[in-house]
Amino acid sequence: MNTFTIPRSLGRSLVGLLATTILTAAPAKGPGPSKHAGRGIACAQCHGKGGKREAVPMRQCQTCHDPEALAARTAQVKPTNPHQNRHYGTQTDCTRCHHEHRASENFCLPCHTRFGFKVP
Ligand code: HEC
Ligand code: HEC
Ligand code: HEC
Numbered sequence: 001m002n003t004f005t006i007p008r009s010l011g012r013s014l015v016g017l018l019a020t021t022i023l024t025a026a027p028a029k030g031p032g033p034s035k036h037a038g039r040g041i042a043c044a045q046c047h048g049k050g051g052k053r054e055a056v057p058m059r060q061c062q063t064c065h066d067p068e069a070l071a072a073r074t075a076q077v078k079p080t081n082p083h084q085n086r087h088y089g090t091q092t093d094c095t096r097c098h099h100e101h102r103a104s105e106n107f108c109l110p111c112h113t114r115f116g117f118k119v120p
């Protein structure tokens with residue numbers, strides 16, 4: 001299935017470039033509000049109790065969201081299913097698109113301009 005993998009560093013460097021631009025425009029003031037907080041999810045349900053508040057591994061998202069079920073739910077989304085793709089099947093790291101404390105991004109767009117998702 002996975003005929004090749006996209007080096008994480010490539011995505012990172014694009015994101016890094018963007019972040020630098022934003023950070024120079026406005027100084028960072030810690031994370032924005034948690035999108036899940038409005039759904040009654042506590043910080044510790046993603047970050048762990050007493051754990052460092054930093055990037056969350058995908059398996060943590062999977063304690064509540066099943067990637068297979070999710071892919072089935074968005075199978076009809078146009079122009080293509082965001083939760084199932086040629087490169088990673090259903091295993092694309094969630095936080096490549098969904099961010100918790102800031103606007104989400106479209107991981108596919110830099111390489112595929114026709115996949116113009118609106119990521120919640
Ligand atoms: C749904 C999971 C989730 C919940 C709930 C959550 N976070 Fe996060 N947090 C993340 C992710 C993922 C990142 C990595 C940055 C990103 O992708 O948004 C992060 C990053 C952070 C960071 C590092 C700074 C940054 O923006 O990268 C801090 C600090 C933080 N979270 C604090 C909190 C606090 C405080 C709460 C509760 C109000 C909370 N988080 C709730 C997922 C979560
Ligand atoms: C403790 C359980 C829990 C964890 C852990 C969790 N979520 Fe959620 N998430 C929910 C619930 C409940 C909802 C609301 C119902 C739904 O849309 O499935 C939700 C909704 C969402 C939505 C839809 C938001 C919208 O506006 O429609 C996204 C995207 C999402 N989660 C991504 C993530 C990502 C990415 C992670 C890991 C960083 C994560 N979730 C971790 C419980 C969780
Ligand atoms: C390629 C970018 C991308 C990745 C990677 C991604 N998503 Fe999404 N996600 C989207 C888009 C786009 C939507 C909105 C789909 C639509 O239009 O209904 C969405 C919607 C959702 C929703 C709401 C679904 C609903 O029924 O309304 C949840 C929950 C969610 N994603 C969780 C996750 C989790 C958990 C992961 C990792 C297993 C993940 N996503 C990986 C782009 C992505």
Ligand code: HEC
Pocket residue numbers: 003004006010080081082084085086087092107108109110111112115
């Ligand atoms: C770093 C660049 C890059 C990123 C990011 C990327 N792709 Fe691709 N993608 C490619 C390349 C190069 C090919 C052609 C080689 C191949 O077919 O495997 C391709 C091929 C494809 C194809 C089959 C050919 C086609 O155009 O229909 C699909 C479907 C696809 N990608 C979907 C996605 C989706 C969905 C995402 C986001 C989750 C994504 N890609 C992210 C570079 C990328």
